[in-house]
Amino acid sequence: MAGSHHISRRDFIKLTTAAVGTFIGAVVAVPAIAYLIDPALKSASTDAWVPLGKLAAFEIGKPAPASFTRSIVNGWEKTVNSYGVFVLRTSETETLVLSNKCTHLGCHVNWFADKQEYICPCHDAQFGINGQVLGGPPPRPLDRYSGDQVKVEDGILFIHFLGA
């Protein structure tokens, strides 16, 4: 005799369809929700080792320009910033990297080999080859990477960029 637990063929199909539908819904929804939430939980870290090119390509004693970009992800917003530096190999083993951003109001300085100075086009500031202020309104030397903020791996020069 059939008990109260008997399930008709039609009920079985309904139940199975509902279960499969729920499963498919979960398979689709879980990654979608994770995708939407994930960026908001990620921190916007800019701290990284940034490659500037082959060390051998930079001549000792001559500042040479280099540039790189860094992207900052803040929630759903992504910002890409460009940075310029001057690489100055002071010896076979030592390298100084200077930001090209003037410490007065942030214009980009240029290197003039004939004067051995970086000059800011905005208010005529002059910086020496190592970034020291020689004249004009800047309150401090050019920002620099040196010592353990600079490394060479497989012949490639890196700076430890902390963001700006």
Ligand code: FES
């Ligand atoms: S921004 Fe460079 S001197 Fe003013």
